[in-house]
Amino acid sequence: MSFLELKDLRIHFPTDDGLVKSVDGLSFALERGKTLGIVGESGSGKSVTSLGILGLHKGGRAKISGEIWLDGEELVSATPEHVRTLRGKKMAMIFQDPLSAMHPYYTVGQQIVEAYRIHHPVGKAVARKHAIDLLGRVGIPQPDRRVDSYPHEFSGGMRQRAMIAMALSCDPELLIADEPTTALDVTVQAQILDLMRDLQQEFDSALIIITHDLGVVAELADDILVMYGGRCIEYGSASDIFERPEHPYTWGLLGSMPRLDRERTDRLMPIKGTPPSLINVPSGCAFHPRCAYEPRTDGKATTKVPDLLETEGGHLVRCHLSKDERRGIWENEIKPTLESA
């Protein structure tokens, strides 16, 4: 069994408007030392998935089913108290907005010390030394002085570094970063991505990076999971997803993005329509109202949910088109337009 394994995870929220199926049958596996990128548009269920793995939906109104195996232990059926003991030590999270994850009235150092001492019975001085070490490791200048600063005294990039230091304080084996650079400027984003890459290699942890930026996952991820409407619609190695994607939604994402590494294209190719509501997910293939290839599936796309099937070597696709049709469309219709000058 892999270090982390999700099996048919479902996280549904009953609301006044109806049942929100935020995560609806998600399965994947991740080993230590590997990075998984989860991409998808707003509301596709990325954050709910990550909070679910950390057990943060437990005890709320969410209905959770399926299995989450972390290092041989199943977490969906575990008690909230037990999962709490794993947070910090075994798994930790880096959020998009460090300010909301840090306490404004405590210094950065106090917060790291606190996090460390929950799991390590050491004195304050030892923990403080550890905090200074960590701040230095994540590239905060003069860590012995900055350890006594408050979060608001840090710039956005420094806060994000401090939060990474906090998340790393107990050497977690699984690190989940939810949009860790979305709020940052591009030059600072590049620094943080470098840092995460280096630290992951050093700690040999499993890393999940959640983002809507395909460029960011291309920088970091070994494997990529594309989510749409609470489900995985394509999964594969980074090369599978960027060089031979087979799902029409993935094609749409690639066509929507202007790219600096290519000649400028005349026109972007947006996906028509808008992302689905998770209360009334479209019948059959959730992408069908927006899909240009729906007519080629003989009406099946509107009635039957396609299965997530392997196309080759661990590359999974959820689409009714046949493998040959998909490859033909990618090679002849999509790829040439993405590369046109």
Added chain:
Amino acid sequence: MSQSTESLLSVQGLEKHFPITKGLFQRQVGAVKAVDGLTFDVVKGETLGLVGESGCGKTTTGRLITRLIEPTAGKIVFEGKDISHMSQGDLRPLRRDMQMIFQDPYSSLNPRHTVGAIVGAPFRIQGVKTEQGTKKAVQEILELVGLNPEHYNRYPHEFSGGQRQRIGIARTLALKPKLIIADEPVSALDVSIQAQVVNLLEDLQNELDLTYVVIAHDLSVVRHISDRVAVMYLGKIVEIADSAMLYKAPLHPYTNALLSAVPVPDVKRRTQRDRIRLQGDVPSPINPPPACRFHTRCWKAQEVCRTVEPPLAELLPGHQVACHFPENTPQDAGPAEPVAAAGDAGDQGIAPGVINPVS
């Protein structure tokens, strides 16, 4: 694309310093030099992109040009008229010709007004009478931006983010403006929707002969929609050029660093790319570094950079840069490749430069 070379808008030495006050008597103790001496022209029919990191003064520039705020110094000339210190009353007729699209499609629309009322507001405010009545005119605009004219009586919350941005665009188009300042028009939108709005802006430009100033921090989006691009750093323009030239062979080290920091969705490139890694963050605009403001982060900085401010000078035709030791030039001592090297387009976009040792 720009055909004529007639300036629609001309900005000279533009400054905006926001006072910082302290204490009971609001004594001024300093100033945020948000915009600190900008000079540029916007030619009729073109799209000028304005890029730079957070806080460099992009939005302030947009608000100055549209005279939502008054400049501390400098001149803004629109269609030959100096509007730098024009009174709001005198500005009113000009407001028809100059419109701003805001970043946030959620907060920039009044939730209690119908789409019809929002898009029709400019007609009422300006007292414009249309031949077949405001409703008809508004419905035509809704159709133009790809919204259903039947939605006239709906409220903003009934629309998605992309649709709301279309409503915002429809409102700015109501009075057939000549110049549109779009401040981060797509950054709050999902990628698939971003592309819809970018295409819409391009179509409208062609159809209605619009001139755009597009403010954005996403360098890929800016390259896609701009004819020319100005790069800002701490309240100043450090480089301005034709978009294709700027992205192929940037002359300013900061531009080069910005471009090389953009993550590109190409897994093969991940290991190959030479990167310029800037250290630290952008300094505060309250006490900007003297002389060249970029010297605290620039790997090429010399003594002269700390003492003499480099002027924005035209180094190549139509390509201005403010730097003592520009990149991608014969004088450039760095290991840069020749500018005109043929081959893979992508590689030209990112000159090798020098890699900063990262701590």
